[in-house]
Amino acid sequence: MAGRAIWKGELKIGATKIPVKLYSAVADRTVRFHILDDKHLMRVKQHMVSPDSGDEVTNQEIQKAYEVEPGKFVILTDEDLQSLEPKPSREIEVTEFVPPESINQQWYERPYYLGPDGNEQDYFALAEALEKSEREGIARWVMRNKPYIGALRSQDGYLVLCTLRNAAEVISARELPKPAGRAPSAKELNMAKQLVGMLEGEFNAAEFEDKYRKRVMEFIERKAKGHAPKLRVVKTKRKTTSLDSVLAKSLESLKKEKRAA
Amino acid sequence: MRPFWSGTLTFGLVSVPVNLFPANKSSRPSLRMLSDEGAPLERRYYSQKTEKDLDADELVRGYEFKKGKYVVVTDEELERLAPEKTRDIDLTRFVKEDSIPPVHFERGYFLIPESGSEKAYKLLAETMAKSGFAGLATFVMRGKEYLVAIFSDHGLLRAETMRFVDELRSPADLGLPKKKKVPAASVRKFEKLISSRSKKEFSGAKLQDEQAEALLKLVKKKEKKRSNVVEVETEEREPAKVIDLVAVLKKSLSGKAK
Numbered sequence: 001m002a003g004r005a006i007w008k009g010e011l012k013i014g015a016t017k018i019p020v021k022l023y024s025a026v027a028d029r030t031v032r033f034h035i036l037d038d039k040h041l042m043r044v045k046q047h048m049v050s051p052d053s054g055d056e057v058t059n060q061e062i063q064k065a066y067e068v069e070p071g072k073f074v075i076l077t078d079e080d081l082q083s084l085e086p087k088p089s090r091e092i093e094v095t096e097f098v099p100p101e102s103i104n105q106q107w108y109e110r111p112y113y114l115g116p117d118g119n120e121q122d123y124f125a126l127a128e129a130l131e132k133s134e135r136e137g138i139a140r141w142v143m144r145n146k147p148y149i150g151a152l153r154s155q156d157g158y159l160v161l162c163t164l165r166n167a168a169e170v171i172s173a174r175e176l177p178k179p180a181g182r183a184p185s186a187k188e189l190n191m192a193k194q195l196v197g198m199l200e201g202e203f204n205a206a207e208f209e210d211k212y213r214k215r216v217m218e219f220i221e222r223k224a225k226g227h228a229p230k231l232r233v234v235k236t237k238r239k240t241t242s243l244d245s246v247l248a249k250s251l252e253s254l255k256k257e258k259r260a261a
Numbered sequence: 262m263r264p265f266w267s268g269t270l271t272f273g274l275v276s277v278p279v280n281l282f283p284a285n286k287s288s289r290p291s292l293r294m295l296s297d298e299g300a301p302l303e304r305r306y307y308s309q310k311t312e313k314d315l316d317a318d319e320l321v322r323g324y325e326f327k328k329g330k331y332v333v334v335t336d337e338e339l340e341r342l343a344p345e346k347t348r349d350i351d352l353t354r355f356v357k358e359d360s361i362p363p364v365h366f367e368r369g370y371f372l373i374p375e376s377g378s379e380k381a382y383k384l385l386a387e388t389m390a391k392s393g394f395a396g397l398a399t400f401v402m403r404g405k406e407y408l409v410a411i412f413s414d415h416g417l418l419r420a421e422t423m424r425f426v427d428e429l430r431s432p433a434d435l436g437l438p439k440k441k442k443v444p445a446a447s448v449r450k451f452e453k454l455i456s457s458r459s460k461k462e463f464s465g466a467k468l469q470d471e472q473a474e475a476l477l478k479l480v481k482k483k484e485k486k487r488s489n490v491v492e493v494e495t496e497e498r499e500p501a502k503v504i505d506l507v508a509v510l511k512k513s514l515s516g517k518a519k
Binding site: 003013014016023024025026027028029030031032033034035036037038039040041042043044045046047048049050051052054057061062063064065066067068071072073074075076077080083084086094095096097098099100101102103104105106107108109111113115116120121122124125126128129130132133135136137138146147149151153155156157158160162164165166167168169170171172173174175176177178179180181182183184188189192193195196197199200201202203205206207208209210211212213215216219220221223224231232233243246247249250251253254 | 272273274275276283284285286287288290292293294295296297299300301302303304305306307308309310311314315319320321322323324325326327330331332333334338339341342343347352353354355356357359360361362363364365366367369371373374379380381382383384385387388389391392394396397399401404405406408410412414415416417419421423424425426427428429430432434435436437438440441443444447448449450451452454455456458459460461462463465466467468469470471472473475476477479480483484489490491492493494506507510511514515
């Protein structure tokens with residue numbers, strides 16, 4: 001399946017411009033449910049009602065407002081909202097480059113691939129230069145009336161633009177207190193280090209698959225055929241033992257597994 | 262505020278009961294809808310058949326298996342479809358923190374230890390910080406399976422939910438042109454451009470939501486001029502609750518939550 005570009009723009013670094021197409025890098029696999037009315041098993045509709053009268057209010061009569069304090073609203077007219085929209089532009093402006101490890105994972109939101117749009121040489125040269133320099137570009141652009149911030153990076157020789165959250169959307173661990181309690185002993189740290197070391201490996205995304213999604217889909221298919229599969233109730237239990245002995249036992253069993261393999 | 266999820270984080274046979282709280286929040290000021298007379302409105306579901314409004318207990322979840330034909334799936338069924346061992350965050354793999362491509366990252370959550378489990382929590386956080394490893398696991402939460410990477414972050418553990426490999430497209434899927442060999446001079450030109458604009462560090466604090474700020478500024482101006490301001494009795498309805506996530510996290514970490 002060849003993807004369709006969702007937007008066209010121009011990467012701009014200083015005076016240099018590279019025309020690009022933007023594609024979503026995400027394939028949605030979520031099992032989509034609809035809200036149904038339980039008597040007729042039909043999809044429901046939504047409307048806005050006045051809570052006092054229960055009467056429907058049509059779109060033409062609806063006003064948008066910001067609640068400045070409980071019960072006090074400032075109405076924003078269509079003109080107000082339009083005045084807040086960013087100026088349309090085709091430019092993805094890259095203002096600076098930073099080491100990738102200085103961007104904490106919490107900032108990344110949604111990935112897009114950029115594809116070349118007429119100048120393949122500059123496109124692949126920039127991707128290679130980003131990789132060699134070990135840098136990610138910080139970019140800003142406006143797409144469909146919305147301003148975006150993103151990180152421009154090279155992945156397997158192609159340009160990826162990941163949207164980034166803004167400062168108000170990220171809670172930093174630095175501003176939070178640390179959990180109370182005693183620090184682990186040297187012996188415990190040593191055992192934990194060995195344990196982690198035995199589970200160490202390369203990152204391989206293919207190692208993990210969404211098995212639950214498959215179970216849900218199989219269940220739906222059986223139910224659609226009129227079979228109502230019985231599902232067992234599952235209880236969760238919790239056990240408590242000393243940290244020391246549990247660490248030692250974990251190491252033992254992992255070592256056994258490794259020998260057996 | 263209740264935790265987003267409560268469960269057990271395990272590595273080897275060590276289990277750490279934890280609560281999950283969001284590490285991200287929305288910065289967009291939410292707007293309310295008012296009637297032309299200034300009354301706050303409510304969104305309601307109604308039946309296509311009877312055109313009557315429906316209460317929450319008259320709604321079910323359905324999967325459309327054929328046009329207009331639905332299979333009803335209950336919360337209980339979704340819950341029971343998850344085998345017991347999938348309900349824990351069992352760290353089965355540790356990888357170098359910086360080896361995970363950021364295209365996978367979706368959303369962050371802080372793991373906060375339940376009282377009594379701080380010791381094992383600190384042990385894992387410190388071990389991971391020292392080795393520079395992130396732990397990987399899959400687990401089922403609220404009717405969905407998640408792939409998570411757990412990072413040690415300033416003494417806390419943070420989980421990032423990640424897209425599974427089949428939730429990401431590749432350049433080949435998208436039909437992007439094959440990679441091209443480019444002249445070394447061309448690459449050098451860009452390397453120079455990059456190095457002349459390089460900073461030592463990413464500074465996220467500069468990334469402000471300018472649109473949200475402009476909206477709040479406009480609201481303030483209008484409020485001062487008393488233009489388009491409506492006041493309604495507040496007893497009639499619950500005022501929109503603003504949750505201070507940082508305060509919630511601080512309280513949970515002090516062990517005084519509940």
